Amino acid sequence: MNQIWNREYETMDRDELRGLQSKRLQMSLRWAVANVPFYRDSWEKAGLKPQDIRSLDDLEKVPFTTKDAFKESYPYGLFAVPLERVVRVHSSTGTTSRPTVVGYTRGDLNTWAELCARGVTAGGARPHDVAQVAFGYGMQTGAFGLHAGLERIGAMVIPASTGNTRRQLTIMRDYGTTVLVSTPSYALYIAEAAADMGFSFDDLELRVGLFGAEPWTNAVREELERRMGISATDNYGLSEVMGPGMSGECYLKDGLHVNEDHFIVEVVDPETGEKLPEGKEGELVFTSLTKEAVPVLRYRTGDLASVSYRPCACGRTFARHTKVYARTDDMMIVRGVNVFPSQVEEVLMAVEGVEPHFQILIDRRGALDEMVVQIEVEPSFFPDAMRRLVEFERQIEDRLQEDLGVRARVKLVEPKSLPRHTGKARRVIDKR
Ligand SMILES: [Zn+2]
Numbered sequence: 001m002n003q004i005w006n007r008e009y010e011t012m013d014r015d016e017l018r019g020l021q022s023k024r025l026q027m028s029l030r031w032a033v034a035n036v037p038f039y040r041d042s043w044e045k046a047g048l049k050p051q052d053i054r055s056l057d058d059l060e061k062v063p064f065t066t067k068d069a070f071k072e073s074y075p076y077g078l079f080a081v082p083l084e085r086v087v088r089v090h091s092s093t094g095t096t097s098r099p100t101v102v103g104y105t106r107g108d109l110n111t112w113a114e115l116c117a118r119g120v121t122a123g124g125a126r127p128h129d130v131a132q133v134a135f136g137y138g139m140q141t142g143a144f145g146l147h148a149g150l151e152r153i154g155a156m157v158i159p160a161s162t163g164n165t166r167r168q169l170t171i172m173r174d175y176g177t178t179v180l181v182s183t184p185s186y187a188l189y190i191a192e193a194a195a196d197m198g199f200s201f202d203d204l205e206l207r208v209g210l211f212g213a214e215p216w217t218n219a220v221r222e223e224l225e226r227r228m229g230i231s232a233t234d235n236y237g238l239s240e241v242m243g244p245g246m247s248g249e250c251y252l253k254d255g256l257h258v259n260e261d262h263f264i265v266e267v268v269d270p271e272t273g274e275k276l277p278e279g280k281e282g283e284l285v286f287t288s289l290t291k292e293a294v295p296v297l298r299y300r301t302g303d304l305a306s307v308s309y310r311p312c313a314c315g316r317t318f319a320r321h322t323k324v325y326a327r328t329d330d331m332m333i334v335r336g337v338n339v340f341p342s343q344v345e346e347v348l349m350a351v352e353g354v355e356p357h358f359q360i361l362i363d364r365r366g367a368l369d370e371m372v373v374q375i376e377v378e379p380s381f382f383p384d385a386m387r388r389l390v391e392f393e394r395q396i397e398d399r400l401q402e403d404l405g406v407r408a409r410v411k412l413v414e415p416k417s418l419p420r421h422t423g424k425a426r427r428v429i430d431k432r
Pocket residue numbers: 250251252257312313314315316
């Protein structure tokens with residue numbers, strides 16, 4: 001199972017790695033401040049000059065960059081190179097406001113493919129694989145990034161894109177797909193559709209799932225591995241920083257290795273911005289070391305995790321961050337209690353008879369918040385007596401209360417009555 005794409009860097013001695021990071025950091029800071037007015041201004045305001053940052057420890061002095069900087073600089077304000085040097089742009093969906101736009105030089109695309117090649121290799125993809133990419137090919141980074149990484153290792157790529165789930169399964173069977181690339185929610189949907197269509201994963205060649213682009217729990221991993229008969233790993237990336245390939249799990253599935261020769265990862269307190277020590281959970285912050293078109297300095301991801309520098313048995317020396325279960329943006333405050341959708345998922349997945357499809361509705365009833373969790377149950381459940389349903393609802397309500405510290409109303413719904421997602425899942429509807 002264990003194979004390393006780039007031994008020279010991925011297993012580099014940590015002292016040597018810190019030396020390389022320090023050298024590259026100097027260059028990246030100078031590059032950003034010299035070429036991007038946003039950084040020049042924010043450094044001036046902070047009374048900081050690139051020569052003030054002498055070591056990696058000085059990085060703490062550098063002001064944070066947030067998503068707002070991208071929105072305010074829409075579309076090209078954060079670019080450090082003239083547009084004629086940019087060969088590709090991508091952007092976020094921008095569902096609620098202006099999208100964040102990022103650009104890549106030829107060199108950036110080369111680095112991106114290299115880092116995705118490392119990630120897909122760590123997740124178990126090999127040159128002989130047939131990889132079906134079921135991420136949307138569009139403005140977002142997921143499909144193009146992993147596509148390039150898979151091609152670089154020599155795998156055969158099927159750019160299936162999202163949607164048309166029956167066709168996905170037909171392709172999977174006819175083309176002999178061995179690697180599936182998608183969001184975990186879409187993979188669950190595909191697994192369900194397969195059962196409906198009478199496809200058995202025992203008859204398919206599929207053996208590896210490379211999943212990412214949304215928070216998901218280990219319970220969902222186990223479910224996907226069991227249903228599809230695969231090994232499923234998590235990979236992580238944000239378009240503002242680069243896209244997928246920033247970090248990914250190795251076959252040990254115990255944290256995501258950060259490509260530290262190209263990024264510095266920090267964990268900060270989401271409230272105070274103070275840097276947190278190894279092992280403490282907080283918000284992930286990334287600084288790019290080699291990006292040309294859109295360098296990012298101390299980008300606040302909004303994703304919660306902790307970082308470990310302990311050596312990994314796979315041989316990689318790169319730091320690992322824990323699986324991202326939650327984004328600061330996803331946090332719901334229900335009657336004063338902080339609740340993350342992933343906590344709800346964790347509880348539900350532990351209950352026998354519950355399907356991995358649920359939706360959380362939050363509303364206000366008078367002065368009180370009301371949280372309703374709609375859950376699909378196994379088809380065999382419904383013919384049974386009403387009494388059993390009510391009992392079952394109470395039982396889940398109790399478990400949720402125990403874990404979340406807040407009472408939710410549970411409503412069991414018919415199998416397949418909740419929306420399915422071909423991209424990122426939308427778990428919460430907040431009507432307040
Ligand atoms: Zn490892």
